[in-house]
Amino acid sequence: MPDWFNATTYNTLDSGIPALTTPFIHPWSLPGPVLRNPAPTLMKTPKRLLPLVEEGLVDEVLSQLMSGKEASVFIVRCADVICCAKVYKDAKQRSFRKSTSYQENRKVRNSRQARAMEKGSRYGRKMQEEEWQNAEVDALFRLSAAGVTVPRPHLCHEGVLLMDLVGDGEGGVAPRLNDVEMSEALALDYHARLIKEVVRMLCAGIIHGDLSEYNILVGEHGPVVIDLPQAVDAAGNSMAFEMFKRDVINLRSYFSTFAPALGETMYAEEIWAYYEEGTLHPDLPLTGQFTVDDRPVDVDAVLEQVELAIEEEALRQMFQSDE
Numbered sequence: 001m002p003d004w005f006n007a008t009t010y011n012t013l014d015s016g017i018p019a020l021t022t023p024f025i026h027p028w029s030l031p032g033p034v035l036r037n038p039a040p041t042l043m044k045t046p047k048r049l050l051p052l053v054e055e056g057l058v059d060e061v062l063s064q065l066m067s068g069k070e071a072s073v074f075i076v077r078c079a080d081v082i083c084c085a086k087v088y089k090d091a092k093q094r095s096f097r098k099s100t101s102y103q104e105n106r107k108v109r110n111s112r113q114a115r116a117m118e119k120g121s122r123y124g125r126k127m128q129e130e131e132w133q134n135a136e137v138d139a140l141f142r143l144s145a146a147g148v149t150v151p152r153p154h155l156c157h158e159g160v161l162l163m164d165l166v167g168d169g170e171g172g173v174a175p176r177l178n179d180v181e182m183s184e185a186l187a188l189d190y191h192a193r194l195i196k197e198v199v200r201m202l203c204a205g206i207i208h209g210d211l212s213e214y215n216i217l218v219g220e221h222g223p224v225v226i227d228l229p230q231a232v233d234a235a236g237n238s239m240a241f242e243m244f245k246r247d248v249i250n251l252r253s254y255f256s257t258f259a260p261a262l263g264e265t266m267y268a269e270e271i272w273a274y275y276e277e278g279t280l281h282p283d284l285p286l287t288g289q290f291t292v293d294d295r296p297v298d299v300d301a302v303l304e305q306v307e308l309a310i311e312e313e314a315l316r317q318m319f320q321s322d323e
């Protein structure tokens with residue numbers, strides 16, 4: 001096993017995430033050879049993975065899993081462990097997610113960096129790249145620590161994220177949710193589990209931002225959430241509820257084609273109400289029911305309350321200055 005495997009050697013920028021001191025291993029992503037047929041001849045090491053091979057972080061590149069919109073994903077061997085290496089594409093090859101709503105409130109180091117990013121200079125673009133990659137690593141570390149079923153991250157080096165390879169429990173790589181046969185009972189079960197996952201994520205302050213049947217793998221023990229570079233800070237983004245609702249509605253739309261009863265549920269609104277109230281926690285029983293309060297607002301009553309509060313405050317200050 002490589003010596004970095006259970007340590008947090010990930011080189012992030014001011015992530016502020018406390019290092020994990022106790023390693024933990026999710027049963028659905030146990031390290032180990034999960035490949036039924038490891039490629040007999042190794043593939044030529046792709047250029048972007050060379051720095052990791054040179055650093056001794058990766059021993060061999062076994063095969064390419066796929067090339068998506070945002071990244072290419074490889075299966076690699078690190079000592080006696082098979083891992084997944086996600087190689088981020090350049091910003092110019094990427095798609096929609098550069099939108100400002102995702103970037104809102106993301107931490108950058110200082111105003112010089114913020115200005116460079118706004119101007120789109122070479123340095124600015126590099127900063128933006130790092131910020132994008134770190135957002136996924138940060139989210140994975142935080143979510144793993146919060147007990148969310150995500151692949152355990154190991155490190156991020158030169159634009160490559162090394163993480164657990166999610167297996168299917170039979171020696172193969174886990175399929176995407178979209179590619180799995182679904183019965184009504186299974187749809188109800190997976191939907192309930194994923195609602196719990198989004199609650200856990202929100203309790204950890206994170207909204208996935210692109211949750212769908214394409215960004216969920218079905219591991220040996222059920223759904224595993226992946227693909228988080230666009231993850232959003234729930235507390236600091238003015239579009240947080242809209243993004244959260246979209247994630248939850250994506251789950252509802254997908255699963256309700258197999259389990260129509262889910263079509264009526266309103267988990268997003270219900271969960272968000274608890275979140276705003278400050279009472280959300282992962283074990284809270286949820287119903288999926290929510291009554292939207294669409295009564296017209298009584299403006300006079302609100303103004304009366306505001307005036308009362310102002311008067312009260314003025315009186316309080318008067319008494320304070322008398323003391």
Ligand SMILES: Nc1ncnc2c1ncn2[C@@H]1O[C@H](COP(=O)(O)OP(=O)(O)OP(=O)(O)O)[C@@H](O)[C@H]1O
Pocket residue numbers: 065066067068069070071072073084086151163164165166167173174175176214215217226227228
């Ligand atoms: N940890 C992992 N274990 C197993 N397979 C993985 C893992 N991470 C990614 N994959 C595979 O690689 C694919 C692409 O990964 P991901 O969704 O993170 O990247 P992406 O560039 O956003 O791709 P896409 O554009 O298809 O969404 C996933 O659909 C999945 O099949």
Ligand SMILES: [Mg+2]
Pocket residue numbers: 068214215227
């Ligand atoms: Mg994806």
